[in-house]
Amino acid sequence: MKDRKIYRDLALVTAVFALALAIMLGVSWLQSRRSTPLQSQVLETLKELHESHPENEELASQIRQLDLLSRKAYFTEKSQLKSGVWILCGMAAILAFCLRMYYKDSRTLPGKELPAGDEWQDKTLSRRYLQWGLATGLGVLLLIILSNALQPARFFRQHEAEPLPDVDNYAVLDEETQATEPTQTITEEPEQQAVRPMQSVEAEPQQPVPSAQAAETTPQQPAQNAQASEASRPQQAVQGRPASEEARPSKELPQVATEPSVPLPVVKSRAFRGNYSSGRSSAKGIPTSWDLSSSRNVLWQTAIPRHGYNSPIVSGRKVFVTGADERARELYCFDLFSGELLWTATADNIPGSPGQMPEVNEDTGLAASTAVTNDKQVCAIFATGDLLCTDMEGRRLWARNLGTPDNHYGFASSLQMYGNLLIIQYDNNDKAELLALNVENGAEVWRRNRKDKIAWSSPVIAQVGDKPLIIVMGNPAITAYQPRDGQEVWRVDCMSGEVGASPCYANGIVYGASEYAKAVAINAEDGSVLWEADDCLPECSSPVATKECLYVATSYGAVCAYSAENGKVLRQHELETPFYSSPVIADGKVYLFSNSGKCYIFSADIRFELLNSFDTGEQTFATPAFTDSMMVVRTDKSLYVVRKKE
Amino acid sequence: MKKQAKQPKGPTSRRDFFKTCGTIIAGSGLLAVGGYLAPRSSATEGDSMWQIDPELCLQCGRCQTECVMPVSAVKCFHANQVCGYCDLCGGYYRANVKELNTAAENMLCPTGAITRKYVEDPYFEYTIDEDLCNGCGKCVKGCSSFGNGSLFLQIQQEICLNCNECQIAKVCVSGAIQRVPVSKAYRLKDKA
Amino acid sequence: MKRLASISVLLMLKARAFAVARFPKPDFHSGYQYPDIVHTVPNETFWSWMDLGILTLMLLAAVWAVHRAKSRRIILGISLVSVLYFGFYRSGCVCSLGSIQNVALAIADPGYHLPLVVLLLFLLPLAFALFAGRVFCAGVCPIGALQELVNVRNFRISRPVTVALGVIPWIYLAFAILYAATRSQFIICRFDPFIGIFRMGGDIGMIVFGVLLLLLAVFVGRPFCQFLCPYGALLGLFSRFSARKVEITSPECINCSLCHHACPVDAIRPPSRSSREEAAGKGIKRVLLYLCVLPLLTVGGALLLDSQHDSLSLANKQVRLLHLLQTQEETATLQMAPEVEAFHEMGGDVQVLEEQVGHIRQQFHLWSLLAGGLIGFSVGCRLLRLSVKRTRKTYEIDPVACVACGKCWSYCPQNKSR
Structure with a gap:
């Protein structure tokens, strides 16, 4: 009897201890599951912070302490958990043993006399229970089936039915656009017809290559085409500044009157690296030397209010650049002739815009993406994902946030426009997609999910024969999409690493090159790879191509001309200065700025001679924009226009 | 087993008859399963251990968290024959390291399981301390994206409990964990 | 289909093999010997x-x-x-x-x-x-x-x-x-x-x-x-x-x-007395009824479970992957699941996956029929056994x-x- 009491007490004590220990272990285990000390967010943030401020000793010592602490915590936690579990097991064993011993004597007699029970009654009852269970199970199953049947978004059904409605949708979409277009054109001003979507799609490709020089770089164009563009040129000159809003200010603005002899420039540079990002401009009469300090061949120079690495674009007599910092993100419009800041449009009050600026690298900044225009609207995007569209007078038409990009350097892809489609390559860490928005209202026309990883490249339009293609370079593929509906035309896996450069197109060939990958030439018709090379690869600078050559500027100072035919390096210059700015061909010459601001001018042929080089004295990361006999250059802080002075 | 009896027998003998029938059926069922599967299974002695195929592994980090062991049985292995013995090691240092020293802010491994030893200029030998390694695969990712890929994840068979169904294999994003024969219990990179 | 899959796997392996060996094997002058690391294997056999x-x-x-x-x-x-x-x-x-x-x-x-x-x-x-x-x-x-x-x-x-x-x-x-x-x-x-x-x-x-x-x-x-x-x-x-x-x-x-x-498991049956009298033939009728119910339950169970084989198949990894891929496609704004990312990274072909999933679903079709049948049959048998009266004179196991x-x-x- 005495033994029993001891066992009972022992059992009670162990039970209490075991319970307490079990709760403690459980809690600590749950804690360790939720946040393992090794994956401390604080530590990771500190380490990242340290990367941008390597000289900060205090930060470093803080990291070291925290690292030691977290590792200590991790290992002691593990060992404590292990020993704790062993102790708990021992306690459980003691408990079980004590309980057994305690109840040992009570076994001889049952606690109470159980009724013998009527077996048949039991069986009947069992059957009834089973039948109830069966009925309940059946009911539940039927309920599930019913709810599944009612739910429209059933996985497999949808999956099976998917292809058909898709095709229908596109057809409907086509019909809709076709049906709505005429009505829209009728209701709107007749001048605007020139830039209506589908017609303009047909008409526009010829615009960037109207001159003889352009015909020379892409002589594939049939002769009659050249004639046609020649013929359309005066017409365009009229239509080019048609937009009444553009003609009006030119009359109203008195400053313009000081330059009455200068006609409104015809050649435009609507996007990063010229129209459709071709990297070639039909501009002529560009000076081959200038001097900022003495203002020789420099029309004007003015400071840009906020910083940005984006490049200027030119339409008519308007120059657009963007700038951003912690406080504001702005689109600026400068007068091409006077350098006066005509207006500033601020990207603020946009729903979904992040309250706090995303973390960006200093080398990228918040405004790395170049704006785009179609002579009626201007669009700009910032590293916050804020997309702003204004008219040529700076009046906001619409603005939206595309979702803050998860981008460890900062979003940098420039915008592209095709007809009234605004094309955005939105390759970020969280998702990669290509968007096409209606530039008039910002509505989404289509959206393609891309199977690529993050990239900082910009889309390019290639006019292949009579069909346009959007060429997007990413990691790991260069992909061609149809502008109409975003259908993938071809896809070539050839890139790797961090792709910062953009592709380029000339003469039926799409070129792509990126450091840590290779340079490739792809037949734009079918996506077959023509050649590959890895001699000279750019990091940030995008290549430019002509019929004969592909010109590449690297961040380690080499500038090369590849043969367009076989990818052999025809000529290489070791300039020993990094290039982030992209080469642009104008007037038969390749213009290229080094980061330090040295300008290099090469002949745009297979000899690739260095014609001239001189220091401008101002750091230059942006790519210049060309217009009639003028070049617009953005330096680190300012904007200037180069023009030959008589 | 519950067929109505046709034979006019007493209840007990009928039950006995059923029982004998059942025994025969059950026995022959067992024999059938055994006979059907035994010839196939005896030939395949191997395929009995779980291992990671380093060619398929994408270092998603689930090995660290999904293993049934308190500290994952997945460890980082190092193939010295493949290693470039670099000073700036992508598996040892963080990606944007400024100074090549052992300060905590420069190290990639969260548990400090990688040690390095100076060999000769400019080579360093790297060693994994498996007791500290938790199989997170950060160094593997670093090495395969910047280096030769000499660091790779493997299941340490001494620790692995050889579960009937590997918990990590069930969630492995690339299907890299497969059963391998005992003779090829490790998929080593330097002894391929 | 299998060949296609193997080809894509081969291509992928090639691409991956291409990515390594960035640095040449070091050329040691100090007589350094590669350490001999032995990974022990427990004698599993x-x-x-x-x-x-x-x-x-x-x-x-x-x-x-x-x-x-x-x-x-x-x-x-x-x-x-x-x-x-x-x-x-x-x-x-x-x-x-x-x-x-x-x-x-x-x-x-x-x-x-x-x-x-x-x-x-x-x-x-x-x-x-x-x-x-x-x-x-x-x-x-x-x-x-x-x-x-x-x-x-x-x-x-x-x-x-x-x-x-x-x-x-x-x-x-x-x-x-x-x-x-x-x-x-x-x-x-x-x-x-x-x-x-x-x-x-x-x-x-x-x-x-x-x-x-x-x-x-x-x-x-x-x-x-x-x-x-x-x-x-x-x-x-x-x-x-x-x-x-x-x-x-x-x-x-x-x-x-x-x-x-x-x-402890209630496996001992007490002697049963046939306490309640029943009309003659009622017992046989009951047994016959449950004998008829047995195949009904079996077939019903099989069909019911089979009707759910689509939802059941979501337990399969491949099917889930396809499901994820498709939801990803539909709601492109969602963060990409690591599985989907891996699938793309490995150059997975959705069409091949779809074929595989189709095959798996076929299997689910068959096996959910069998499993449903087994459930129905076991319940039916239990009901049948419970409908038979037995007499016992002593306590039996x-x-x-x-x-x-x-x-x-x-x-x-x-x-x-x-």
Whole structure:
């Protein structure tokens, strides 16, 4: 009897201890599951912070302490958990043993006399229970089936039915656009017809290559085409500044009157690296030397209010650049002739815009993406994902946030426009997609999910024969999409690493090159790879191509001309200065700025001679924009226009 | 087993008859399963251990968290024959390291399981301390994206409990964990 | 289709192989030797045969203890050894319970390599059950043994309830076979409540469940074995026809009912008196009715489960991947799941995946029919058995339910006097 009491007490004590220990272990285990000390967010943030401020000793010592602490915590936690579990097991064993011993004597007699029970009654009852269970199970199953049947978004059904409605949708979409277009054109001003979507799609490709020089770089164009563009040129000159809003200010603005002899420039540079990002401009009469300090061949120079690495674009007599910092993100419009800041449009009050600026690298900044225009609207995007569209007078038409990009350097892809489609390559860490928005209202026309990883490249339009293609370079593929509906035309896996450069197109060939990958030439018709090379690869600078050559500027100072035919390096210059700015061909010459601001001018042929080089004295990361006999250059802080002075 | 009896027998003998029938059926069922599967299974002695195929592994980090062991049985292995013995090691240092020293802010491994030893200029030998390694695969990712890929994840068979169904294999994003024969219990990179 | 898949895999491997070897092999001048790192491999073959040998020995010992020695003490000893060796030392895998799934998979997929040891693990306890009842459950199975060791008192659950709950193991078995045969999941392993306790780690949910079951096992005999164990269902079926049944005592039962009270799993049937009189022929009619219901239930169960084979197939990894890919496509704004990312990174072809998924769904089609049929059949059989009256003169052991724990022996006064 005495033994029993001891066992009972022992059992009670162990039970209490075991319970307490079990709760403690459980809690600590749950804690360790939720946040393992090794994956401390604080530590990771500190380490990242340290990367941008390597000289900060205090930060470093803080990291070291925290690292030691977290590792200590991790290992002691593990060992404590292990020993704790062993102790708990021992306690459980003691408990079980004590309980057994305690109840040992009570076994001889049952606690109470159980009724013998009527077996048949039991069986009947069992059957009834089973039948109830069966009925309940059946009911539940039927309920599930019913709810599944009612739910429209059933996985497999949808999956099976998917292809058909898709095709229908596109057809409907086509019909809709076709049906709505005429009505829209009728209701709107007749001048605007020139830039209506589908017609303009047909008409526009010829615009960037109207001159003889352009015909020379892409002589594939049939002769009659050249004639046609020649013929359309005066017409365009009229239509080019048609937009009444553009003609009006030119009359109203008195400053313009000081330059009455200068006609409104015809050649435009609507996007990063010229129209459709071709990297070639039909501009002529560009000076081959200038001097900022003495203002020789420099029309004007003015400071840009906020910083940005984006490049200027030119339409008519308007120059657009963007700038951003912690406080504001702005689109600026400068007068091409006077350098006066005509207006500033601020990207603020946009729903979904992040309250706090995303973390960006200093080398990228918040405004790395170049704006785009179609002579009626201007669009700009910032590293916050804020997309702003204004008219040529700076009046906001619409603005939206595309979702803050998860981008460890900062979003940098420039915008592209095709007809009234605004094309955005939105390759970020969280998702990669290509968007096409209606530039008039910002509505989404289509959206393609891309199977690529993050990239900082910009889309390019290639006019292949009579069909346009959007060429997007990413990691790991260069992909061609149809502008109409975003259908993938071809896809070539050839890139790797961090792709910062953009592709380029000339003469039926799409070129792509990126450091840590290779340079490739792809037949734009079918996506077959023509050649590959890895001699000279750019990091940030995008290549430019002509019929004969592909010109590449690297961040380690080499500038090369590849043969367009076989990818052999025809000529290489070791300039020993990094290039982030992209080469642009104008007037038969390749213009290229080094980061330090040295300008290099090469002949745009297979000899690739260095014609001239001189220091401008101002750091230059942006790519210049060309217009009639003028070049617009953005330096680190300012904007200037180069023009030959008589 | 519950067929109505046709034979006019007493209840007990009928039950006995059923029982004998059942025994025969059950026995022959067992024999059938055994006979059907035994010839196939005896030939395949191997395929009995779980291992990671380093060619398929994408270092998603689930090995660290999904293993049934308190500290994952997945460890980082190092193939010295493949290693470039670099000073700036992508598996040892963080990606944007400024100074090549052992300060905590420069190290990639969260548990400090990688040690390095100076060999000769400019080579360093790297060693994994498996007791500290938790199989997170950060160094593997670093090495395969910047280096030769000499660091790779493997299941340490001494620790692995050889579960009937590997918990990590069930969630492995690339299907890299497969059963391998005992003779090829490790998929080593330097002894391929 | 398979060739396509292999080609894509080859291409991918090439691409990946291309990515390595950025730095040349160093050219050492100091006479440096590459360290010789040896990765030890436990002798898995030895251990698995060792396990099998010990299992056989323990089964034999249990047979001896149950049928010859009739000693609960020995059975408890075996239980302790089993818990310590199979449970804590060998940490559970592979066990006979789990081997059901391997066998089902091997039958469904001829390409699956079933190790002989696993096959024998599956067959041996069943064979023993056919000859000597559920001796495996008595103490050889670490799961049963652990519950047996902690059991101190028995509070009886109403018999109709336990009988009705007895269908759960069959349902569990049907689903285990369904998911195993389609290579989706090993749910018996996944939801094994005691493996976490033996390993002192693992899924916290299952450990909590296991601890709760063990606490329950202190007062109710072997809750897992009675109401969950799918292998127990098979063993029960085999021991129904076993050549030698577990016996309480020599024939001279005095109907004292002590054993009936002692039995932790309620496997001892008291003598039944046909108390209620029924109209002649009513019993036969009832039996005939349930005989008709049996095929109905079987077919109904098969069709019902089959109607759900689409939803069921989501347990498969490949199917889930396709599902993820498609939801990703539809809602492009969602963050990409790591699986989807990996799929793209590996250059996966959606079309190939779709074909594979189509094949898997076909398998689900077949196996959900079979599993549904099994569930319906087992429920029907149970109903049929419950509709038959039986007369018994003494206390008898129901071989299906009896786990041969031997508790009744010490309670029987006839045994004592012997």
